Amino acid sequence: MDIQEPLLHVKIVPPQIRTRRIERERLLTKLDGVFSVPVTLVCAPAGYGKTTLLVDWMNRAQNPVVWLALSTEENAPALFLNYLILALQSIHPDAGRTTRAAINIPGAANPENSMHLLINELTALDLPFALIIDDFHEITSKEVQSMTAHLLEHLPRKMHVVIASRTEPPLPLARLRARGQILELRMGDLSFDQEEINNFFYHVMDIPLSDAACRQLARQTEGWVAALQLAAISMRGGDENILEEVSSAGRHFIFDYLAEEVLSRLPEQMQDFLIKTSILDELTGPLCDALVAPFPPYKTGAECLEALEHANLFTQALDGNHRWYRYHALFSDFLENQRARVNHDLTKTLHQNAAEWLETHGLIEQACHHAMLAGDEHLTALIIEKQSKELESRGELGKLGQWLKWLPDEMILSRPRLCLASAWVAFGRLDTVTIRKYLDRAESLLDLNPDPDIKGELMAARAFLAGMTDNASDTTYYSEQAMGYLRDEYSYLYGLLKINQSFPVMMAGNLTAAVSMLEEAVNFARRTDNQFIALLGMRMLGETYIMQGKLTWAENLFLQGDAMIREVMGPHSPLIGVARMGLGEVYHQRYQISRAIKELDDGINQVIDWMPAVVLDGLIWLANTYMSAGDHTRAKKMLQRAKEVTLNESHPLLDEWMLDISNARINILQGNLDEGIRWAEATGLDMECLRNLDQFYENNPPFFRVEALVTLARLFLVLGIRENKPGALENVDRILRPVLPVAREMGQNSLLIEGLLIQAQAYAGRHENQLAVECIHNSLDLASPEGAICPFLDEGEAVISLIEMRGSLDVPLSEKEFIQSILSARSRVFHENPQESHPMDALTFRELEVLRWMAEGKSNQEIAEGLVLSLNTVKKHVSAIMSKLGAKNRSTAVLYGKKNNLIS
Numbered sequence: 001m002d003i004q005e006p007l008l009h010v011k012i013v014p015p016q017i018r019t020r021r022i023e024r025e026r027l028l029t030k031l032d033g034v035f036s037v038p039v040t041l042v043c044a045p046a047g048y049g050k051t052t053l054l055v056d057w058m059n060r061a062q063n064p065v066v067w068l069a070l071s072t073e074e075n076a077p078a079l080f081l082n083y084l085i086l087a088l089q090s091i092h093p094d095a096g097r098t099t100r101a102a103i104n105i106p107g108a109a110n111p112e113n114s115m116h117l118l119i120n121e122l123t124a125l126d127l128p129f130a131l132i133i134d135d136f137h138e139i140t141s142k143e144v145q146s147m148t149a150h151l152l153e154h155l156p157r158k159m160h161v162v163i164a165s166r167t168e169p170p171l172p173l174a175r176l177r178a179r180g181q182i183l184e185l186r187m188g189d190l191s192f193d194q195e196e197i198n199n200f201f202y203h204v205m206d207i208p209l210s211d212a213a214c215r216q217l218a219r220q221t222e223g224w225v226a227a228l229q230l231a232a233i234s235m236r237g238g239d240e241n242i243l244e245e246v247s248s249a250g251r252h253f254i255f256d257y258l259a260e261e262v263l264s265r266l267p268e269q270m271q272d273f274l275i276k277t278s279i280l281d282e283l284t285g286p287l288c289d290a291l292v293a294p295f296p297p298y299k300t301g302a303e304c305l306e307a308l309e310h311a312n313l314f315t316q317a318l319d320g321n322h323r324w325y326r327y328h329a330l331f332s333d334f335l336e337n338q339r340a341r342v343n344h345d346l347t348k349t350l351h352q353n354a355a356e357w358l359e360t361h362g363l364i365e366q367a368c369h370h371a372m373l374a375g376d377e378h379l380t381a382l383i384i385e386k387q388s389k390e391l392e393s394r395g396e397l398g399k400l401g402q403w404l405k406w407l408p409d410e411m412i413l414s415r416p417r418l419c420l421a422s423a424w425v426a427f428g429r430l431d432t433v434t435i436r437k438y439l440d441r442a443e444s445l446l447d448l449n450p451d452p453d454i455k456g457e458l459m460a461a462r463a464f465l466a467g468m469t470d471n472a473s474d475t476t477y478y479s480e481q482a483m484g485y486l487r488d489e490y491s492y493l494y495g496l497l498k499i500n501q502s503f504p505v506m507m508a509g510n511l512t513a514a515v516s517m518l519e520e521a522v523n524f525a526r527r528t529d530n531q532f533i534a535l536l537g538m539r540m541l542g543e544t545y546i547m548q549g550k551l552t553w554a555e556n557l558f559l560q561g562d563a564m565i566r567e568v569m570g571p572h573s574p575l576i577g578v579a580r581m582g583l584g585e586v587y588h589q590r591y592q593i594s595r596a597i598k599e600l601d602d603g604i605n606q607v608i609d610w611m612p613a614v615v616l617d618g619l620i621w622l623a624n625t626y627m628s629a630g631d632h633t634r635a636k637k638m639l640q641r642a643k644e645v646t647l648n649e650s651h652p653l654l655d656e657w658m659l660d661i662s663n664a665r666i667n668i669l670q671g672n673l674d675e676g677i678r679w680a681e682a683t684g685l686d687m688e689c690l691r692n693l694d695q696f697y698e699n700n701p702p703f704f705r706v707e708a709l710v711t712l713a714r715l716f717l718v719l720g721i722r723e724n725k726p727g728a729l730e731n732v733d734r735i736l737r738p739v740l741p742v743a744r745e746m747g748q749n750s751l752l753i754e755g756l757l758i759q760a761q762a763y764a765g766r767h768e769n770q771l772a773v774e775c776i777h778n779s780l781d782l783a784s785p786e787g788a789i790c791p792f793l794d795e796g797e798a799v800i801s802l803i804e805m806r807g808s809l810d811v812p813l814s815e816k817e818f819i820q821s822i823l824s825a826r827s828r829v830f831h832e833n834p835q836e837s838h839p840m841d842a843l844t845f846r847e848l849e850v851l852r853w854m855a856e857g858k859s860n861q862e863i864a865e866g867l868v869l870s871l872n873t874v875k876k877h878v879s880a881i882m883s884k885l886g887a888k889n890r891s892t893a894v895l896y897g898k899k900n901n902l903i904s
């Protein structure tokens with residue numbers, strides 16, 4: 001069995017208790033009430049038999065009970081949650097899987113959110129059970145205490161928690177008492193009464209005592225179980241007179257006196273073994289051998305531990321194989337005091353030796369713990385340095401960040417490797433200020449002592465920082481520098497660099513080259529078995545496929561990513577949310593709205609608490625999907641959530657650009673044109689800019705300017721329709737005529753389709769129907785192979801009318817079938833959910849024109865003459881307007897049009 005396994009699992013296995021013991025029926029009966037209240041507290045000083053009592057009750061409980069023993073190591077929130085979930089999974093394998101998978105994800109949320117997620121998972125478990133948390137007094141971390149309090153305050157109905165502690169835990173006990181939701185056993189309850197003392201000495205320790213001796217022990221020890229056990233061990237030599245030597249000075253005096261008597265009667269080498277190994281919370285033979293040499297008649301530390309257990313010298317087995325042990329806490333405290341008196345430097349050496357052994361055997365948290373107890377910051381730093389690269393390659397930045405908290409910043413700033421590790425952790429939070437701080441310091445240290453490996457990693461980090469801040473030239477420069485330094489063991493950085501290098505290429509407008517780089521990064525990461533980097537690359541690649549309109553490619557890639565995440569990180573990993581968001585956008589483009597909303601919503605909720613840096617695209621996609629469904633309120637809420645994410649995280653400028661454009665687009669679609677105009681002016685797209693678009697081209701990268709200008713064209717389109725301004729429609733053509741060829745050249749087919757549809761509507765508004773239908777034909781040609789019908793339906797009835805015009809012509813069968821699929825989908829939406837269609841989408845250009853003339857008080861005849869239409873045609877338009885707007889008469893239709901910003 002691997003040495004790591006029992007150490008991990010030993011905390012969730014109740015300790016072995018002696019076969020010969022007092023079964024305390026009066027207390028067990030009280031504990032049978034555990035399942036009638038949410039919380040039970042067993043609180044008493046050390047040595048009152050709390051653990052033994054709870055193990056006895058656990059063995060007779062009718063419902064499942066799980067065990068978790070805590071130590072100082074569980075003051076780390078992530079470690080506490082890991083062990084808590086491991087304990088819960090002993091009765092339900094699926095308990096806490098999502099929470100556990102998420103704990104070490106980069107950019108992980110605060111511990112209270114983690115506990116909130118776990119509580120939600122536990123609520124779904126449909127069975128009553130109890131969780132025993134032993135030794136809660138070991139927890140001094142306010143974060144872990146707060147997490148536990150949060151659990152008790154929101155405990156699932158069928159879950160019961162039993163807490164054993166030496167001290168009053170900082171938990172909401174008063175509120176629980178006021179509500180009658182807590183059962184408490186205190187020191188007075190746990191103290192042995194005279195009958196129990198008599199039974200303990202006679203039946204367990206084989207020492208018959210007179211009634212007078214039992215009364216005296218009960219009075220002097222106040223039923224303190226540990227003191228009674230120590231007394232019994234000392235009296236095995238027949239020294240009952242010890243009772244006369246003990247005053248009533250208190251329990252601690254009794255403990256000290258009896259412990260010294262026990263220790264002094266042991267061989268000197270056994271005393272030495274006990275004192276040196278008492279630095280350990282958990283002991284195993286090989287670890288003890290690293291601290292103290294074996295001595296006759298014992299050949300190994302394992303044999304010595306077994307002898308101590310058999311002699312009942314406060315040594316408890318922690319696993320069924322008797323490979324791991326612990327000393328009784330009181331006995332361990334006493335041994336620690338003895339060690340401090342003998343040799344202060346000895347303690348430091350022992351902790352250093354323990355740290356080195358634990359680090360060698362892969363038990364890094366415990367190794368760092370002992371290195372810190374040794375006060376050896378240098379050793380702690382060395383251990384973290386050795387492990388940091390492995391954690392970075394697996395993306396476990398949360399765990400790396402927790403380890404780095406064990407070091408003072410002065411130590412980190414003195415070592416370039418630790419500076420880089422701290423920078424990577426800051427990358428997980430998108431904290432550019434901290435990233436620069438540590439990278440600059442690492443670089444200054446490397447100037448004094450060059451190291452090619454660290455230099456290569458530094459250049460890679462510089463490249464990533466340049467990518468975050470949209471500095472294309474620096475991204476390329478530092479990436480090339482890094483490639484020249486990195487060796488094979490840094491292959492994970494090679495994959496990351498390829499991903500990072502795709503950003504400036506994409507911003508420069510070459511999606512084809514960006515795709516090639518991303519495909520190379522994914523393939524390289526999979527060849528070198530670095531699945532985490534492969535997943536990052538697949539996320540970017542899938543999103544780029546969507547930009548190119550390659551929906552099938554994107555769908556297949558996200559499905560592969562989903563399968564890979566499940567295989568590598570388990571079916572409950574939050575990273576699955578990344579794949580689900582991508583799939584949601586694919587379904588949205590195909591107008592599978594319900595399916596898209598579910599995938600996007602579930603994916604966002606899986607990811608947002610753990611990786612807010614990557615959830616922005618999903619929130620924008622979901623906002624657009626709600627717009628497609630006609631739910632404008634939810635669309636705006638999603639954009640507000642996206643805004644909150646960018647405010648809380650230091651997102652790259654590109655993310656802010658895209659969010660601003662998405663917000664502008666939705667405002668324009670909803671008729672909030674003032675917001676659209678404000679966005680255009682803030683972006684530098686004012687009227688002066690329109691007269692000199694070349695300047696805007698020079699000041700902005702192609703990727704951004706194409707998206708921005710298509711959105712600007714949409715703004716002029718709606719202005720032209722609402723306010724009947726031909727000049728605005730001419731601006732649409734002026735903007736899109738040079739932009740659309742650029743979008744085609746870049747491979748941004750999804751944006752190209754949108755631009756063509758905007759241009760088609762502008763031509764139609766200017767009565768240039770032939771050009772309008774030609775644009776429709778080009779857009780259909782692009783969208784048909786992938787079944788992307790959503791862009792057409794999003795534009796509303798104006799585009800539907802043009803599609804019908806195109807369909808009336810002699811067109812190829814494949815195009816006619818695609819047109820029919822669009823019209824069929826539109827028919828379903830309009831007839832099944834007319835309330836989901838926004839009036840701007842429902843009214844055609846001509847109907848909007850007629851509505852504006854109606855608002856001016858014009859009669860049908862005046863409208864017909866003004867628009868050069870037949871009277872019958874105008875009557876049909878008026879009838880259609882009132883039907884679509886749900887208006888009973890002309891006045892109501894005009895009022896509704898003004899209220900919804902359809903007309904001014």
